[in-house]
Amino acid sequence: MYLDIIGDIHGCFGELKKLTEKLGYNWNQGFPNHPENRKLAFIGDLTDRGPESLKVIDVVWKLVIDQKSGYYVPGNHCNKLYRFFLGNKVKIANGLETTVAEYHDMNREQQETIKKKFMTLYEKSPLYKVFEKEKLVICHAGIREDFIGKRTSEVKTFVLYGDITGEKNPDGTPVRLDWAKKYKGPYTIVYGHTPVKEPRIIGKTYNIDTGAVFGGKLTAMRFPEMELVSVPSSMPFIPEKFRHFDS
Numbered sequence: 001m002y003l004d005i006i007g008d009i010h011g012c013f014g015e016l017k018k019l020t021e022k023l024g025y026n027w028n029q030g031f032p033n034h035p036e037n038r039k040l041a042f043i044g045d046l047t048d049r050g051p052e053s054l055k056v057i058d059v060v061w062k063l064v065i066d067q068k069s070g071y072y073v074p075g076n077h078c079n080k081l082y083r084f085f086l087g088n089k090v091k092i093a094n095g096l097e098t099t100v101a102e103y104h105d106m107n108r109e110q111q112e113t114i115k116k117k118f119m120t121l122y123e124k125s126p127l128y129k130v131f132e133k134e135k136l137v138i139c140h141a142g143i144r145e146d147f148i149g150k151r152t153s154e155v156k157t158f159v160l161y162g163d164i165t166g167e168k169n170p171d172g173t174p175v176r177l178d179w180a181k182k183y184k185g186p187y188t189i190v191y192g193h194t195p196v197k198e199p200r201i202i203g204k205t206y207n208i209d210t211g212a213v214f215g216g217k218l219t220a221m222r223f224p225e226m227e228l229v230s231v232p233s234s235m236p237f238i239p240e241k242f243r244h245f246d247s
Contacts, residue, residue: 001131002038003223005138008075008192009042010213011050011098016059018231019218031062033069041129043192044075044140044160048095049213050235054102054114061117065124072125075140075193076160082122085115127151128159135186136223141193142205145185162193178245180205190221194243199228214241 004023009016017027020040025032032040042060047053063070074082081099084090092100103111128139130148137143141162147155157164163177176194180202183189192209199219200207210230212218215237217230 001134001223002036003041003071003136004034004038004229005041005043005190005208005221005223007043007208007210007219008045008195008212009047009050009056009218010045010077010095011047011053011056012212012218012233012235013050013052013055013059015212015218015231015233016056019220019229022231023220023222023229031059031067039070041071041138042073043138043190043208044073045077045192045209046072046075047081047099048077049098051098052102053099054106057114057118057121061121065117065121071129071138072121073128073139074122074125074160078122079160082119085119127156130187134224135188137187137189139189139191142179142183142191142207143189144179145183145187148185148187180207188223190223195241196245197242200245211242214238216242 020032025034040063046056046060060072064072077095080090080096084096128137128143130137137148139159141159143159147158163179165175165177167175169175183203183205189205191207194207195209195211195214195216196207197216199210206221208219208221210216210219212233213235215233215235217232219228219230221228
């Protein structure tokens, strides 16, 4: 299996198009196709903060649900949008406000169409995806070795939000432990969630969220080549949004 795994897009549709073209995909049919039948895989947070979240949803739905030629696992922002579409009480903040504004700019028919597409995509996709033959796991915020194969609420929290402690940093962000440093499992883990200026490789773990929506770049990992491919962001650079690690 030949995959191109794409990090957190956050509504940066232009960067998604440029990255897939750089990876050899054409958009002749309105969505990315590869002449050698490579497939795209998306590790969550398709929406929020960027300018074209609903176009990103439409393309990923087309690939994963309609064409059955791609893979998607949700992120925490996807989960929040899903709860918004369910009619649950969610705070319209931390980026969701941009997606909701796009949604409210649509007419009722368009709203129903995109809502149905996203909810179908979310409901039909796994919390994380294990490619057993390839010994590969794609997930949003990472996964502990002992969680692989499990679907508990604890696993869901970890996969969507990372190894959080429940405490807050002075800036209000959640305290996250560095699970990747401890990971010694046999699977290659490709994830995102925490923006880093350059892809972070620790053992068999690869964080490919390079902060496209914060002015960094949008990154893909080609599998099994393990080659990292990026395109620069068109968004303003916000340095404080990027995480710095000790190693």
